[in-house]
Amino acid sequence: MSAQSREVVRSLLRPEFRELTAYGAPQLDVPVRLNTNENSYELPDAVAQSVTAALAAEVKDLNRYPDREFTRLRGALSGYLATQAGVQLDVAQLWAANGSNEVIQHILQAFGGPGRRALGFVPSYSMHELISISTGTGWIRGRRDEQFDLQAADALAQIAEHDPDVVFLCSPNNPTGTSMSRDVVEAVLGATRGIVVVDEAYAEFAREGTPSALGLLPDNPRLIVSRTMSKAFAFAGARVGYLAADPEITEAMRLVRLPYHLSSLTQAAAIAALGHADLLLSTVDAIKGQRDRIVRTLADFGLLPVPSDSNFVMFGGLADAGATWQALLDHGILVRDIGIAHHLRVSAGTEAETTAFLDALRDHLRDNPPTARQPVNKEIA
Template identity: 60%
Template sequence: MTSAATIEALLRPDLRGGSPYGAPQLDVPVALNTNENSYPVPPEVVATITERVTTIAPDLNRYPDREFVELREALARYLSRTGTTITSDMVWAANGSNEVLQHLLQAFGGPERVAIGFTPAYSMHPIITRATGTTWIDGQRGVDAAGHANPAGPGSQFDLSVESAVAQVAACDPNVVFLCSPNNPTGTALSLDVVEAVYDAAPHAVIIVDEAYAEFARSGTQDALTLLEGRPRLVVTRTMSKAFAMAGGRLGYLAADPALTDALRLVRLPYHLSMQTQAVALACLDHTELMLSTVDAIREQRDRIVTDLTALGLTPVPSDANFVFFGGLADAPTTWQALLDRGVLVRDVGIPHHLRVTAGTPAETTAFLEAMASLTPEHLER
């Protein structure tokens, strides 16, 4: 028996044959495939990071603050900026929002428990769910309450209505519900009516609203933080990877009822947030306005992509995120490779006739749009 076969036989049965998360990490001139913030951390913030890390470095022989009190207070102040009062005991943080989601599934999922999400959505939701032994149910977008497809239209096949979401949730009585807003990969934001209706329709479930891209939402888009009061089963997850340009820093967080955040202490590993991680995150929060100063520039490039792809005969989905999901391609993998051959890396998420591109700097956006213009019309769906 080969070593691979030996390990396969020892692996949990529910993990056999599974595929890990993976986005290509290639050395290309223009990398627009993982929704990173293309702007580097400003020198002033680098200086503060250096100062904070230097300060704590002599104490690395000690464990970090297990309760990350200063960081929770800083995150609570940040979340309260828009008028919704968030207190530090409502905040939880971990090494990226994926670990935050893992804590939630460890606490509220598990064997003989069910989680539902509405796909296409963030591909890690089912992976984390299954890794915790929780049963995953693929909910559908683009259908009505009876399961019939929505009328054709740009992005309509990815909409999630109140009636459809409620019907699907009621049918499976889940323990965990994932709602992604703005949704990845489509970029579309959910109406808060959907969140409220799902919460009411799933009385035995923790409702997770994944708002990793919330800072990029178009004007007038409401976030789910406003719904937390009086809803102890509602969770809003966020990340510093995108708007804060901190993908390499690995800091995700959530806001929820204090009783729910307290429950996560049962599953977190001891001292799970290192001193360095806390120091880097605090340094970025010290410069919140500066760190968020690129958001408008990224929105501008996102909207430019939508406009220019439409002019090329493609069908981009209007986006509230820092990326654009676009259709109208004859063959998505062929176009993906053709763009890569031109030095532009975008994301093929496996949905026929569609690709996803991150909104980068003006120069990166220009490179992508010029590459797309050179490919059409022969790559257009007919």
């Protein structure tokens, strides 16, 4: 694109987009990719065969529109949550879309928009902010403390200050990996007049005893719990996210979704995968084991890993995060530079991938020792 054409297009772009860059982590062809919190395990053969058969059965009918209400998929999701989370939900309480990002988009199209504002507590999942901006919703960058935690009293003070229409709570949080106590969620629900979204994309990786917000749904019609099949289900390429909420919330989603937004192929693949939930989730314990190994080993290195309830670990104490990122890449290992001084984030991979990461980092730290232990979150607004 020429400089002239770029200037013309930029002048016509919505003003709030002109200084933004597109979301996206690097997609580099390297031996060890640990930067986007993907599940490192391929689909088991039995699951792949079931998905292939389900897709083949749909192909002959692609001249017809898909089930607009994705009824079978919602039933499969309800059954999964009853088994995995112990929560009984009617199919009318479930909604699905092309990844949890589209779920978030539907929420903000329905309950955000021009003249309304959404509050999130950063650092957290950046798409909450970007989708808010794209839907014309004002974005409020709430704060966490210097240890990246969010206490109920601090959350309530910020809600009282800003009076948001939508509040995002991320548990486990991305990029920190930390879960949120139920008292914070309950306090926020009691303090705000608007929608409260608890993003539980990594819920299956949480340590035992970590509560889910799903149990709060019966008494809280303004609560939405969003989840995904991308992580624990190793289904990122299929793009399937979903939410659980009051039936009136899902009814509102119908007002903003595009017609037939979930293809027949997407629905069939997701239903087939949910039929093998136990087999797919069998890798979760292995991933959690490598995650905990990363936390222990990085602490031994003198770094500052954050104990995690997700499939990744954020760690600080680096003299130069950018230089460390490049040194790891030079060894064929891709991790995530999250834009926080002295910090990086790494996904928990297979045992071999984790070993490669730890060995390369150990080599780098010999000549680049960790910095002094001190709070580094002062620049986070």
